[in-house]
Amino acid sequence: MEYSLAVQDDAVHVRVDGRVDEATWEAFGAALGEAVERAGKSGHPTVVIDLSELDYMSSRGLRVLTVAKRQADEASITIVLASPNEVMSEILAISRYDKLFTITGSTGARQ
């Protein structure tokens, strides 16, 4: 799993490539924690997680998202899941995480 983090005008953007599974969930969690922290420090109310390049996310990754959401909620920051590919759209539906998170069709990030 690779990730990049960018602070832009509208939000803190996190882009994740590869798989979030038993081997990479802790690194993913660290990335989310960093994003929430940076959003708090820079005064951004939103963290956008770009799911377009993910192969898949296992329940570990989904649960790490929940941990990050709780941290974000305490800081009045919203986590948005953006551009899920077909696999991620299915996983979000199967897990019912589409009921827990705001999901958008685009990241809104500057290229």
Add this chain to the structure above:
Amino acid sequence: MLVRFWGTRGSLPVAPTATTIRRKLARALVSAGSLQFDNVAEAELFVEKELSFAGGATYGGATSCVEMEIANGSYFVCDMGSGLRSFGLDSLRRNAAGHSKTYNFFQSHLHWDHIMGFPFFAPAFDPSATIRIHSGHPDAEEALRRQQEEISFPVPFNWLRADIQFVQLTPGETYEVDGVAVETILQNHSHDSYGYRFTDVDGKTAIYSTDSEHKLENMAEEAAFIEFFRNADLVICDTMYSLADSVSMKEDWGHSSNLVAVDLCHAAEAKCLALFHHEPTYEDEDIQRMHEESIRYEELTRNGPALDVICSYDGLEVRI
């Protein structure tokens, strides 16, 4: 080893209503269209081949009770939910044919839905039966005696005539019970629960892990469960809630989700996962949907050998 499911529901026994049955029949008749059947056998074949499981059958409503038929003489049974009554009656038939009257029970825990069948367990009245109740809990006997006190049940525990023994097991130890290697693991549930690993003389391994919550804060501890499930031929797992429910409104309710069960089994390279401890408010269509989604999730996240995902129902038999 033959695994036979006598009760697969969690929390509370349930039963279909007249409305539910009528609706199934009506839909089946519509599916049959203009087909004519010469006899019941032909109609049953149509139901089996052409209708979905939810449409032509039912997952049942008895609470947790799973038998492991091991070719060693004695009975092995996990939990004493309401499904125990049917098992008990069936065992009387087998005893009459010469089966050993030794019953080895393995309790996941002592909540009502997992012990409610024992007052109706007919062999407990047989003075020639031996009943060994294995549990990680030191208070298993107290729990069973209490539910048969007069305020709750008209037949006191002391009236039972079988030789009833209570055996406390310790996680981390391997026990030999009538030729079967048995291990137990502590699980996260109110008043604790315990999972079991059974390995027979042929090396076939079945896991029984129900009423076990895998919490967000303790994901690193799941490594212990992956090792406990390692290379198992069958893993019977609590899959009561969606992942979202398990981390939100049902958090701390002591149960797990289908996605966590699939992931643990993938990591353990287990061969087959049986979804278990179905939510009592789920209709058959809900359970079937959960099963289909679990199969799809396994396909999407598979990164090694395929895991066979089946859905337990009252009456299911699985040979491993």
